[in-house]
Amino acid sequence: MPYRKKEIEKVYFRIGEVAEMFGVNVSLIRYWEKEFDIIKPFRNKKGNRFFTKQDVDNFHLIYHLVKERGFTLQGAREKLKANRDDVTANHEVVKTLQQMRAFLLELKQNLSED
Template sequence: MDAEVDLISIPPDEELYKKQYYSISIVAKWFRVNNSLLRFWENEFKILKPKKNKKGDRFFRPEDVKNLQIIYYLLRQKKLTISGAIKHLKAHKENTEVNLQIIHSLNNFKSFLLELKTNTEK
């Protein structure tokens, strides 16, 4: 599970909220998934509402990226099915957001401690 957490590379909130929209290709790179998977998740999960231009290109708001983090967590880390993740979001969205924030904080703290350990061993 720790290995999968490290796979996604979403910028910190301060940086994420500097822009209003991100293209689907950038967001897909952050999550290391195909654009088609993001489009599929958009159709399945009502909380994803990327803006589309006249051409049909999708642009994700920072809120959409945060919702994608929750979806990724439920599907890839908790190994829920799509229908299970949808039910979970309906019943426990706020708790899941809090849990995800705690997991990220703990992972950041773990990285800090590992870096500290590496620096003190030199």
């Protein structure tokens, strides 16, 4: 039986990794951390931030509201406090539609090559 390398799921993400996920500067991640109380990174003795999967999911919601939908920071904060479940559901729908679009564009490209 061939050896298969197990996929290891990360528990903590460094601030640089989170910034890279969203294509933003590290300073923006630090700023959002101060502005939104739903983001609580773990800090080691040196003060380095380590974000959990839940923090990254919260960053996805904030990024969706601020960068994709055009909310102000105050508006995004209020929207998350008022109905977080609705925001999460809308974000999941948008993410699914984007994945479907990418799949269809790839399929179209593969068909046009043949």
